[in-house]
Amino acid sequence: METIYLDNNATTRVDPEVVETMLPYFTEQFGNPSSLHEYGNRVGLALKKARGQIQALLGAEYDTEIVFTSCGTESDSTAILSALKAQPQRREIITTQVEHPAVLALCEHLEKEGYTVHYLAVDGQGRLDLEQYQSLLSEQTAIVSVMWANNETGTFFPVLEMAEMAHARGVMFHTDAVQAVGKIPMDLKNSKIDMLSLSGHKLHGPKGIGVLYLRRGTRFRPLLRGGHQERGRRAGTENAASIVALGKAAELALQAMEHENTEVRRLRDKLEKGILSQVNYAFITGDPDNRLPNTSNIAFEYIEGESILLMLNKFGIAASSGSACTSGSLEPSHVMRAMGLPYTAAHGTVRFSLSRDTTEADIDRVIVVLPGIIDQLRTLSPYWKYNAPVKESFDPAYA
Amino acid sequence: MWNYSEKVQEHFFNPRNAGELEEANGIGDVGSLSCGDALRLMLKVDPDTETILDARFQTFGCGSAIASSSALTEIIKGKTLDEALAVSNQDIADYLDGLPPEKMHCSVMGREALQAAVANYKGEEWSDDHEEGALVCKCFAIDEVMIEDTIRANHLSTVQDVTHYTKAGGGCSACHEGIEDILNRVLAERGEAPVGSNLQPSDSRSEGHIIPDDQVSGVWVSSSAGEKAMTAADVAADAMAALSQIELPDTPVVPDTAPVTGNTAKPVMNNLQRMRRIEAVIERVRPQLQRDHGDVELIDIDGSNIHIRLTGACTNCQLASMTLSGIQQQMMEELGEFVKLIPVKSAAVGV
Ligand SMILES: Cc1ncc(COP(=O)(O)O)c(C=O)c1O
Ligand code: FES
Numbered sequence: 001m002e003t004i005y006l007d008n009n010a011t012t013r014v015d016p017e018v019v020e021t022m023l024p025y026f027t028e029q030f031g032n033p034s035s036l037h038e039y040g041n042r043v044g045l046a047l048k049k050a051r052g053q054i055q056a057l058l059g060a061e062y063d064t065e066i067v068f069t070s071c072g073t074e075s076d077s078t079a080i081l082s083a084l085k086a087q088p089q090r091r092e093i094i095t096t097q098v099e100h101p102a103v104l105a106l107c108e109h110l111e112k113e114g115y116t117v118h119y120l121a122v123d124g125q126g127r128l129d130l131e132q133y134q135s136l137l138s139e140q141t142a143i144v145s146v147m148w149a150n151n152e153t154g155t156f157f158p159v160l161e162m163a164e165m166a167h168a169r170g171v172m173f174h175t176d177a178v179q180a181v182g183k184i185p186m187d188l189k190n191s192k193i194d195m196l197s198l199s200g201h202k203l204h205g206p207k208g209i210g211v212l213y214l215r216r217g218t219r220f221r222p223l224l225r226g227g228h229q230e231r232g233r234r235a236g237t238e239n240a241a242s243i244v245a246l247g248k249a250a251e252l253a254l255q256a257m258e259h260e261n262t263e264v265r266r267l268r269d270k271l272e273k274g275i276l277s278q279v280n281y282a283f284i285t286g287d288p289d290n291r292l293p294n295t296s297n298i299a300f301e302y303i304e305g306e307s308i309l310l311m312l313n314k315f316g317i318a319a320s321s322g323s324a325c326t327s328g329s330l331e332p333s334h335v336m337r338a339m340g341l342p343y344t345a346a347h348g349t350v351r352f353s354l355s356r357d358t359t360e361a362d363i364d365r366v367i368v369v370l371p372g373i374i375d376q377l378r379t380l381s382p383y384w385k386y387n388a389p390v391k392e393s394f395d396p397a398y399a
Numbered sequence: 400m401w402n403y404s405e406k407v408q409e410h411f412f413n414p415r416n417a418g419e420l421e422e423a424n425g426i427g428d429v430g431s432l433s434c435g436d437a438l439r440l441m442l443k444v445d446p447d448t449e450t451i452l453d454a455r456f457q458t459f460g461c462g463s464a465i466a467s468s469s470a471l472t473e474i475i476k477g478k479t480l481d482e483a484l485a486v487s488n489q490d491i492a493d494y495l496d497g498l499p500p501e502k503m504h505c506s507v508m509g510r511e512a513l514q515a516a517v518a519n520y521k522g523e524e525w526s527d528d529h530e531e532g533a534l535v536c537k538c539f540a541i542d543e544v545m546i547e548d549t550i551r552a553n554h555l556s557t558v559q560d561v562t563h564y565t566k567a568g569g570g571c572s573a574c575h576e577g578i579e580d581i582l583n584r585v586l587a588e589r590g591e592a593p594v595g596s597n598l599q600p601s602d603s604r605s606e607g608h609i610i611p612d613d614q615v616s617g618v619w620v621s622s623s624a625g626e627k628a629m630t631a632a633d634v635a636a637d638a639m640a641a642l643s644q645i646e647l648p649d650t651p652v653v654p655d656t657a658p659v660t661g662n663t664a665k666p667v668m669n670n671l672q673r674m675r676r677i678e679a680v681i682e683r684v685r686p687q688l689q690r691d692h693g694d695v696e697l698i699d700i701d702g703s704n705i706h707i708r709l710t711g712a713c714t715n716c717q718l719a720s721m722t723l724s725g726i727q728q729q730m731m732e733e734l735g736e737f738v739k740l741i742p743v744k745s746a747a748v749g750v
Contacts, residue, residue, distance in 0.1 A: 304435060306461035310411060332435065343433040380417050380465060382439040382457035383432060 003316040004362040008202075009151050009179060009295060009353035010320055014245070015204040021248040022206065025241035033238055034229065043240050050247025057250040058196065058213055059187035067212045067230045068243050072178040072199030073102040075212040076145070078223040078234070079174040079195040080106055083143035084115065085221035087172075090142035094171075096120040096128060096157070097338040099147050102197075103176055104334070107145075120146075125287040126155040126339050133162060137169040144173045148180035148196075152322050152335040152351055153286025154295025156180070163192035172218065178202055182253035183260050183292050194218045200242065204355070205249030209242035256356045264354050265293035267363050271352060272296050274367030279374050281389065285341060285349060294354040297322070299336075299345035302384050303377040308350050311373040317366055322349045344389070403462060404496035410466035415473050420455035425520025427512040436460030436505065438468055440512040442475075444520050449480045456512075463495075463502040470494045471509040480517050486510065500540035504531055535577045538570025546578060550585050557594065558582065563724050569739075673734065674700060680730050681707070688722065695726065698743050705730065708743045 005013070025046070031039025033047055051063040060066065069075045080093065080103070095107055097119045107117045118136045120128050128146075137144070144166045148159050163173040174195040177186075181196075182203035188196065195218065200209035214220060214233065226235030276282055281301040300308065305321030312319055322333030332346035341349070352366070378384040403411075423441035430437030436459060443453040454472040458465050470491050475483040488506035492498045498506055518525030532543030549555065549564045558578050562568040568578050583593040681697050688694055688709075699706040709722065727740040 302432070302459065304460050304464070307411070307465060310408075310462045314412060346433070347435040380414065380457060381459040382428070382437060383459055 002365075003318065004365060005318050006352040006354060006358065006362070006366065007318045007320050008355035008357075009154075009351065011201045011207065012204045012355055013357055014201075014206055015249060015252055017252060018205055018245045018248045022241040022245035025244055029240070033240060034227070046244045046247075047238060047240060050243045050250075053247035053250045054198075054211055057182065057186070057254050058198075059185075059189055060213060061189035062216055064231065065188075065214055065216055067214050067233050068238060068246075069210040069212050069234055070208055070239070071210040072100075072176070072197050072202075073210075074223070075197030075199070075210045076100075076102040076174075076176055077106055078212050079197060080110075080143055080145055081223055082195075082221045083172050083174070083219075084110070086219035087142050090140055092116045092118065092138070092140040092142060094118045094120065094133065094136050094141055094144045094146075096122065096146055098122055098126065098150055098152075098335045099145070100151055100176060100178070102178075103145055103147070115142075116140075122338050124339055124341075126150060126153050126285070126335070127287055127290075128157055128162075130158070130162070130165070134165060137166060137171055139170070141166075141169070141171045144171055146173075146175055148175045148177035149183070149292045149295075150286065150335060151179045152333060152349075153297045153339075154179070154292035154353075155286040156290050156292070159193065160191050163194075167192040179292060179295075182250070182257075183294060185257060188213060188215070200246040200249060203249050203253045205246045206242045209239055209246050211246070259356055261293050264356060264358065267358055267360065268294060268296050268352075268354055271354075271363045271366060272298065274363070275370055278367075278371040280387070281344075282374070283345070285336065285339065296352045296354075298350055298352070299341060300348040300350065300374055301342070301344040302381055302389050303348045303374065305348050305350055307377055308348070308373060311377065312350075312370070315365075315369045315373075317369065320351045320353075322351065344383075402499050403466075404498075406494075406496040407463055407466040407498065410469040410495060411462045414456075414465055414469040416453075416455045416469065416476075417457070418455055419457065420453060422453075423455070425516045427514065427516030427519055427525075429508055429512045429515055430460070432459065436464045436508060438464065438508055438512045440468070440471070440509075440516045442516050442520060444480065451475050451478055451480065451483055460505065460508075461502070463498050463505040464508065466495055467491050467498070467505040467509045468512075471513060475513065480520070483513060484517060486513065500537050501534055503540050507531070535581070536565075536567035536570070536574040538574075539566040541565050541567035543581060546581050547585065550582060556582065556586060556591065566723060676733050677705060677730065680726065680733050684726050684729065693722075695722075703736065703738045704741050705738050706741045706743045 025043065029039075029043055029046070031037070031041070031043045033040055033044040035041075047068075048063070051066045054060075054066050055063045058066075067078075069078060084090075084093075091114070093107055093110065093115060095103055095117060099107075107119075111117050120133055120136075122128055144162065146157050146159055146162055149156050159173075159175045159177075163175070166173040172194050173192060174197070175193055176197045178197055178199045179202060180186075181198040193213075194215045196213035198211045198213070200211075201207040212234075220233060222233050222235065224235045225232075227237070229235055229238055272284060275298060276284075279300065283299055285297045285299050309319060309321050322336050332341070333349070336346050336349055354363075383389055420441035420443060422443050424446075425442035425444050427440040427442075428438070438460070439457045441455045441457075442451050444450070445452050454476050456468040456472055458468040471486075474486055474490065474494055478486075488503070488510040491506040491509050492503060495506075515525045532545075532547070535541060535543050535546055546561060546565055546567055550561060553560070553564055555561055555564060558568050558575050561578050561582065568575055579594045586593055677700060678697060681695060685695060694710045696708045696710065697705070698708050707726070723740050723742060727738065730738050730740065
């Protein structure tokens with residue numbers, strides 16, 4: 001069966017050109033870039049090239065602002081922990097309720113260690129209140145960490161403006177741009193962003209490679225100390241093959257940027273129109289006018305996300321769901337909860353995330369298959385009868 | 400994706416007995432939209448024989464919630480109400496060749512709907528005394544509520560205690576931080592110092608670990624390790640043996656002939672004697688369990704791993720893990736060596 005991959009926010013297919021670029025670094029180009037001989041030298045030059053390719057994608061001023069890490073999560077941790085260590089008198093963090101666990105779980109842990117964390121709330125469309133943000137910035141704030149684009153809904157936060165506001169109060173600004181990099185143009189040298197995280201596998205590069213962009217002059221304390229790799233900012237022998245690959249992936253992403261914002265967007269919009277015109281009690285979550293071009297998160301009321309995914313999977317369609325039915329306390333995703341999604345829909349969200357690999361035929365097939373799946377599951381549900389909800393008549397006393 | 404058995408998938412994609420049952424005379428509704436799963440079980444009961452003539456369901460929920468509902472209706476059709484009530488949630492999970500630990504609550508919901516439906520048929524009130532929290536220990540499917548209740552009820556103060564009473568933490572030990580968090584919450588209420596504050600300075604493996612690894616139930620070192628240094632070849636042989644035990648996803652969890660790892664304690668008695676003693680312990684505890692409508696059966700002895708099956712009422716009562724650690728304790732006293740009791744479940748539960 002032809003399979004259709006619409007889970008590109010989880011991870012992307014490594015571009016074949018990227019694979020080709022990285023392979024020699026497992027075989028003949030095996031040198032350690034720190035070594036003072038030809039083996040090392042060649043790899044060192046390849047890393048320098050990759051740094052430049054990423055610098056170009058981010059619009060960074062210097063290539064030395066690119067620090068390679070092992071993943072997006074490491075970049076996030078490095079940024080936040082560095083800010084705390086470098087400014088020990090500042091004991092507060094500002095972030096949002098809808099960050100990725102890479103930031104949220106760390107912040108929750110830091111709260112236990114005695115730091116104060118302010119989690120900015122979002123409205124029904126997943127938007128922040130900048131007045132609330134302004135009021136929280138203070139001399140106590142060690143760092144603001146706000147994601148550029150949300151991984152579940154694709155909604156953008158106004159990070160450029162928020163970085164300006166932070167700088168005006170003398171506060172350091174970090175953004176988790178793991179979902180945004182490669183999908184929208186960036187020009188960091190003309191921004192006030194001090195640190196930015198990205199992850200290779202979200203832009204058709206390999207898994208297990210990430211970057212922390214670190215603006216020149218930003219106070220910094222490394223997470224890993226040891227050798228002088230990455231100028232002592234991230235010790236440990238470089239993952240040369242993956243770094244070279246990420247450089248190539250960045251170059252390709254820059255070339256595909258236009259396509260992403262025209263063709264991929266058109267397919268995404270077509271998918272949404274196709275589904276919503278056939279399925280009732282369904283709606284788009286997040287901010288429809290201000291989000292990633294590749295992401296669509298649709299809530300289907302009165303059914304549960306995982307069962308939709310299992311059905312889709314049977315038809316060879318891969319998507320994802322924010323609902324995590326994993327224990328007695330069945331919490332919908334923290335993002336949906338923060339947006340205050342109606343309880344009828346909070347468990348039934350499905351995320352479709354496209355990429356430059358997505359074809360018209362893929363989208364057409366989903367539009368044909370999905371309405372039947374929704375119908376079938378609703379027929380099974382005690383909350384549904386004759387194409388409409390019946391929630392009044394089903395109200396167990398034992399919830 | 401979840402590690403669902405073929406049977407779960409089959410019941411999800413082709414649910415049996417789905418839809419409304421017009422002539423139902425016993426209806427059990429449990430769950431809610433905001434909880435993420437809900438189930439209506441409809442029974443048609445013959446008033447003369449109290450036999451379930453037909454059963455149908457409607458379910459809102461994940462794949463295993465739907466499959467569990469389907470399995471439940473298949474299991475209870477044709478049974479009398481009393482027979483049906485004897486069906487445990489483990490029976491539902493077994494019927495489906497097991498459920499992942501995160502999904503066991505789906506079978507619990509099925510069992511509750513059944514109780515509610517029978518109560519409804521009899522015109523009685525049914526009240527749900529069941530509460531579940533976030534899953535803390537994935538190895539043994541133990542949730543937060545159970546851990547917290549056990550800590551309070553037994554005045555526990557270490558992770559090791561919690562492992563002895565609930566089994567939580569006795570496997571991979573990844574959940575120890577989570578258990579400590581719960582402990583610290585309760586200890587703080589009692590006005591006691593948090594876990595880890597009484598570390599001996601000599602314990603170099605501090606941070607997070609309050610108990611030396613070799614004392615944590617389920618994590619042990621071979622008795623010989625401390626006595627004689629192992630050679631590199633010994634270590635390699637051990638590692639190979641351990642590797643050979645790593646199973647591919649679809650091989651059964653309990654291999655027929657499990658290789659014995661070098662981890663086992665040196666036999667101080669011959670194998671036959673040892674087996675007899677193990678059997679004797681099992682025989683000794685059985686009457687106790689049978690009194691509570693349960694039973695225990697010896698399945699396999701694999702070095703220090705003793706595989707048993709708990710059946711009947713004890714499979715899923717919250718005491719199951721206490722029962723387990725109780726038997727384990729007796730076993731260790733009898734044999735004078737460290738053994739680990741492993742409850743055998745269905746093959747698809749990838750423990
Ligand atoms: C917004 C965001 N931040 C961080 C991460 C983590 O990246 P990585 O998997 O490379 O650690 C992800 C990926 O899931 C993400 O979507
Ligand atoms: S998760 Fe608790 S021991 Fe493995």
